[in-house]
Amino acid sequence: MRQRVFTLVSVVFFLLLLQPANAFAETTSPSASPTAPSGTPSDEGAEEPLPDGDYIRVTLTDRDKGGAPVPDVRLTVAAVEEGSEPEDVGEDVTDDQGIAIIETPGPGTYVVTLDEDTLPDGVELNDATSTELEITARLGGATNAAFPIGTQAVNEVPFSEKFSVAMMSGIKFGLLVALAALGLSLIFGTTGLTNFAHGELITLGALLAYVFNRGIGLPVIVAGIAAVVASAFFGWAQDKALWAPLRRRGTGLIAMMIVSIGFGLFLRNVFQYTIGSSRKSLSEYVNQGRRDYGPISLADKELAIIVISLVTITITCIVLMRTRLGKAMRAVSDNPALSASSGMKVDRVISNVWILGTALTGLSGVLLAINSQINFLMGFKLLLLVFAGVTLGGLGTIWGALFGSMVIGIMVEVGPLFGVPSSIKEVGALVVLILVLLVRPQGILGRRERIG
Amino acid sequence: MNTTEKSPATEEPKAAPTQARRTPPEVVTSIVLGILGITLALGFTSPFAIIKGRQAVAKIDEDPARYDGRPLAMVGQVLGIVGTVWLVAWLVLSFTVGFAGIDMFDVLRTALNQALGPNAIVYALAAIGLNVHFGYTGLLNFGQAGFMAVGAYGLAVTVVTWDQPFVLGILVALLAPVLLALVLGVPTLRLRADYLAIATIATAEILRLVFGAVETKSVFGGSNGLNNYAGTYQDANIFRTWDVFNPGGALGFDRLDLWIMSFSKRDLWSMVIGWLLVALCCLVVWALMRSPWGRLLRAIREDEDAVRSLGKNVFAYKMQALVLGGLFGGLAGLYLALKQASVVPSDYSTNMTFLAFVALLIGGAARVAGPVIGAMILWFLISGMREFFEQATAGADPVMPTWLMDNTQASLIRFVAVGLGLMLLMIFRPQGIFGDRREIAIDGR
Amino acid sequence: MAADLGKTARPDLTGIEHVPGSKKPDAIVVGDHITRQFGGLKAVDVGHIEIQRGVITALIGPNGAGKTTLFNLLTGFDTPDTGEWSFNGHPLARVVPHKVARLGMVRTFQLTKVLAKLSVIENMRLGAKGQSGESFLKAALPFLWRSEEARNTERADELLARFKLDAKREDFAGSLSGGQRKLLEMARALMVDPELIMLDEPMAGVNPALKQSLLGHVKSLRDEGRTVLFVEHDMDMVRDISDWVIVMAQGQIVAEGTPDAVMADPAVIDAYLGAHHDTDLSEMDEKALEAEAEAELEAELHDTETKGS
CATH class of the missing domain: 3.40.50.300 (P-loop containing nucleotide triphosphate hydrolases)
Known part of the structure; x- marks a missing residue:
């Protein structure tokens, strides 16, 4: 018991350490100068060190306020080359003087993109302003550029509306996580494998959709379906080629987990090898306007994503509850040895689980690609959130994975409204993961050998 | 009711000789030839190193009672194989593609420099920590990058943000990973191995995100990180101010060039400090692991309940192991921060932990020198591969057809290979190069 | 009686x-x-x-x-x-x-x-109570625990001899037969x-x-x-x-x-x-088995809950 108290104290201590960040996020307002909290004089005038190599120095000013610098806005720089898509080289956030410094690989043409979401509350770009600025760096070293924007005041959005917007995107995100979590949970349940390459299965779905869409030229919807089918095939193939032989050899779970780390590393780099490190988008449904549905507004694709996820999850649950296959899967996950001795073809069941699990995960990737963009790291970045979702609800249980993922999705999106720094909104979910492990380990634990 | 099952009565005791065993001379020959092969002899002695190594192993296996030194013979063989592969590649490429673009000598030099240089040291230190966690105690810590990050930021934040003296920074850097281990250990050490992995990986990611966040920029420097704290360390560089032949004067060279190796004075200084640190850590691990304390850790790795039933406080020992390994991790971070004179959050990603694991598994878990050798081999391979493919894709008319690989893709091949290598290693030789299969932690469970 | x-x-x-x-x-x-x-x-x-x-x-x-x-x-x-x-x-x-x-x-x-991957004698030494060499701070300094270790080893050797395991002293415990393992566990206790x-x-x-x-x-x-x-x-x-x-x-x-x-x-x-x-005996057996299985499952869950707290 003392340990638990100590832990709680330590966690509280840790959260207190984070407190300045939270407090600071709340005080952000257009009039304040937020990069340096007042009261720390050592920070005033402290300039960022300049990079040694080439860089672009962008000064962001507001021409509607007499050229006042705009702090705290995130700028992303992408290199533009003839005949290929822009490739991100870096990002930075403007400081007090509205200056952001981004290192670049050398002379060339770059596009600076402004992240509208990071503009101060109550301000938005006016119609005369673009979010992009093209810069040509001709010489090495520093390239200075001014980025004047025009802003207009908007009515402060009421909290309830912000909340419902965040809630909606949380539900959408949660459903996407849930699809992947369902896949992870199924595979864990039947094989005991903690699959660290699961994130790559998400990326694979997205990437396949991109290849079918941009490479072969199929419409996005057809490409998406094809990607899910191909994912399912990949699930079957990787079980047959990798995991089934390992199971037959009697490889331990920890060893398999490390193999999955190697597999993930391998896939990640193969993905990057194939599509490069920039973000890509599909050919359709990229920028859709939103429609109002009562208090919430959603783009058509967002609505479609929510509906598709919900339908898929429902069907999967029905399949698992009602059909022979589902019962077999649950039997194997309960007790593989007993299932085998009662005449069940355990290997076939596991193979089916891999197919289903990878297909669900691939679908999650496809929908993510439609929702935003494709990047070789997208799945890996999501992996911990998927783990968190699965762990939160209780591993191995379908409902647990769904519930946990929804909680994680909503926490990530709604958290910033309650002071979680928005640039690291995933942190909240991860902290919750650790807290759950602390207070309810039985909710997340699978089976242990019996003592004695 | 009688549950007797037949157990083979293998009561016949095996020969248990205890007389002094000696190392066959072939072992030494093999190692010497192997080392020559990958350095001065450009691979030509390597095939002989393999042959001698094989002879030595055969001799040892034939009469294990008389001979020992099997691991050394394996080293000789491995050196021989590396050198031979290099020799063959070098010869084949030299004669097939001519000398078009690829300078194998340069590739080898880069690989060797990296295998001995500061980068390998960082990974060696991190992997020594993981060896204490995973190799000896069975704790699956996937958050070593987090320990490294708090070590590095401990120094940088103390000196830059809080404007405190360098020495205090070092102290904070050593204290921070200990604190992290305590805070992390209490909730997570009760968990099963794979959940411990998830919890630690999550903690490391939380730390990286918080250190890199815009909102904490005033403390941690955001995504650009912190620098200007390593002056004291750089000023202490003996190669800058001191020369055996010319006391008081600066050393008479800019770089140390030893034909196959070349190091800047700055790297040379870091290497002296780094290898001393590695030696110190290995010494500590060696001394601890041969004690009853080390025996307890290995026992815990195998079966916690058995250890509990003998009246040992398993939790306390796991915590001690977590703290010790975390401290080594923090040291790795601190060393990284010193040698590159800047801390950047993206350095402390999960990949860092994974690569340190690869280093550990190459060398062999639960072996004192395993992580060190592993880190050197890892860096030899990945930097050699990088250099090779960079050269193969460089220039206007590269050796490698551009539809197959371009210059940006060249640097990825090595990680594709590392991923594959980790899988194969885990499947076919989980004990690594030096490990003893009967004694490793990884099977079972 | x-x-x-x-x-x-x-x-x-x-x-x-x-x-x-x-x-x-x-x-x-x-x-x-x-x-x-x-x-x-x-x-x-x-x-x-x-x-x-x-x-x-x-x-x-x-x-x-x-x-x-x-x-x-x-x-x-x-x-x-x-x-x-x-x-x-x-x-x-x-x-x-x-x-x-x-x-x-x-x-x-x-x-x-x-402990299959420890030798028989190491298994035995592990059992000894109150070893100062098991303290983290003293472990690296062998002169602090060497004589105590020698005494423990002596006692372990006596027990091994008593349980007729002395011939297996240096073997990995994993190589022992089922009965020898029982003996070793008893000796270790x-x-x-x-x-x-x-x-x-x-x-x-x-x-x-x-x-x-x-x-x-x-x-x-x-x-x-x-x-x-x-x-x-x-x-x-x-x-x-x-x-x-x-x-x-x-x-x-x-x-x-x-x-x-x-x-x-x-x-x-x-x-x-x-x-x-x-009543049919096989049915009763089945029930008992069922109960046992359930008990095990719950024990696992409960066990993890209470572990280390």
Whole structure:
């Protein structure tokens, strides 16, 4: 018991350490100068060190306020080359003087993109302003550029509306996580494998959709379906080629987990090898306007994503509850040895689980690609959130994975409204993961050998 | 009711000789030839190193009672194989593609420099920590990058943000990973191995995100990180101010060039400090692991309940192991921060932990020198591969057809290979190069 | 009183009532109202239990009777829902396993837990109590613990010789046969120098040739003044070496007494053959198995919950 108290104290201590960040996020307002909290004089005038190599120095000013610098806005720089898509080289956030410094690989043409979401509350770009600025760096070293924007005041959005917007995107995100979590949970349940390459299965779905869409030229919807089918095939193939032989050899779970780390590393780099490190988008449904549905507004694709996820999850649950296959899967996950001795073809069941699990995960990737963009790291970045979702609800249980993922999705999106720094909104979910492990380990634990 | 099952009565005791065993001379020959092969002899002695190594192993296996030194013979063989592969590649490429673009000598030099240089040291230190966690105690810590990050930021934040003296920074850097281990250990050490992995990986990611966040920029420097704290360390560089032949004067060279190796004075200084640190850590691990304390850790790795039933406080020992390994991790971070004179959050990603694991598994878990050798081999391979493919894709008319690989893709091949290598290693030789299969932690469970 | 026990049984046992939970003149373990519920099943429901000091007590009962669960509860490896028990007057409720062991109450496991990747002698050394070399701060300085280690090794060697394992001294424990593992586990437990040694099915999986010597070893434990409590299915062994027998069925103690008396007790026959002689035996077995499986599952969950806290 003392340990638990100590832990709680330590966690509280840790959260207190984070407190300045939270407090600071709340005080952000257009009039304040937020990069340096007042009261720390050592920070005033402290300039960022300049990079040694080439860089672009962008000064962001507001021409509607007499050229006042705009702090705290995130700028992303992408290199533009003839005949290929822009490739991100870096990002930075403007400081007090509205200056952001981004290192670049050398002379060339770059596009600076402004992240509208990071503009101060109550301000938005006016119609005369673009979010992009093209810069040509001709010489090495520093390239200075001014980025004047025009802003207009908007009515402060009421909290309830912000909340419902965040809630909606949380539900959408949660459903996407849930699809992947369902896949992870199924595979864990039947094989005991903690699959660290699961994130790559998400990326694979997205990437396949991109290849079918941009490479072969199929419409996005057809490409998406094809990607899910191909994912399912990949699930079957990787079980047959990798995991089934390992199971037959009697490889331990920890060893398999490390193999999955190697597999993930391998896939990640193969993905990057194939599509490069920039973000890509599909050919359709990229920028859709939103429609109002009562208090919430959603783009058509967002609505479609929510509906598709919900339908898929429902069907999967029905399949698992009602059909022979589902019962077999649950039997194997309960007790593989007993299932085998009662005449069940355990290997076939596991193979089916891999197919289903990878297909669900691939679908999650496809929908993510439609929702935003494709990047070789997208799945890996999501992996911990998927783990968190699965762990939160209780591993191995379908409902647990769904519930946990929804909680994680909503926490990530709604958290910033309650002071979680928005640039690291995933942190909240991860902290919750650790807290759950602390207070309810039985909710997340699978089976242990019996003592004695 | 009688549950007797037949157990083979293998009561016949095996020969248990205890007389002094000696190392066959072939072992030494093999190692010497192997080392020559990958350095001065450009691979030509390597095939002989393999042959001698094989002879030595055969001799040892034939009469294990008389001979020992099997691991050394394996080293000789491995050196021989590396050198031979290099020799063959070098010869084949030299004669097939001519000398078009690829300078194998340069590739080898880069690989060797990296295998001995500061980068390998960082990974060696991190992997020594993981060896204490995973190799000896069975704790699956996937958050070593987090320990490294708090070590590095401990120094940088103390000196830059809080404007405190360098020495205090070092102290904070050593204290921070200990604190992290305590805070992390209490909730997570009760968990099963794979959940411990998830919890630690999550903690490391939380730390990286918080250190890199815009909102904490005033403390941690955001995504650009912190620098200007390593002056004291750089000023202490003996190669800058001191020369055996010319006391008081600066050393008479800019770089140390030893034909196959070349190091800047700055790297040379870091290497002296780094290898001393590695030696110190290995010494500590060696001394601890041969004690009853080390025996307890290995026992815990195998079966916690058995250890509990003998009246040992398993939790306390796991915590001690977590703290010790975390401290080594923090040291790795601190060393990284010193040698590159800047801390950047993206350095402390999960990949860092994974690569340190690869280093550990190459060398062999639960072996004192395993992580060190592993880190050197890892860096030899990945930097050699990088250099090779960079050269193969460089220039206007590269050796490698551009539809197959371009210059940006060249640097990825090595990680594709590392991923594959980790899988194969885990499947076919989980004990690594030096490990003893009967004694490793990884099977079972 | 059975004549064949007379030579070893302590006179104390003669006056004890043959009823479940009977009072013992010199009890080393006393427990009250110990219950452990797994879902809908009461795996253990012991109203009162006393274990007599200095004798060999057998704990018997059909599968799923709760014997191993009771072991786990008594030694802190599992936590009961209710109940109090004490060892030598020390209350033990919610005491963690390693502290229970340190008090002198050491157990072995049904599935032996020898440390397969440690040598036999290292397994033995591990058992020694209060080693200063196990302290993190002293471990790196061998001169602080070397002489103590030598003493422990000496004692370990004596025990190995006694258990006829000395030839295996340097082998990995994993290379031992099932019976040798049982012996090693017992010897290792003796390194802790326990007052009460609790053996969970010491005969299970043991080669018949080794059985006799194992029996001898168990008896020798008593003869050197230790108390022995063991769980066993092998009735021959129970009859042969135990001084007192406690019978459990469906979580409860159903009978107690000297071996011969107990074996003649109709309650015991009931317990083994099923309370209703006309019910189908296979069905009863199935139920017991089911109960056991459920108990295990719950134990796992519960176990993780309480681990380390």
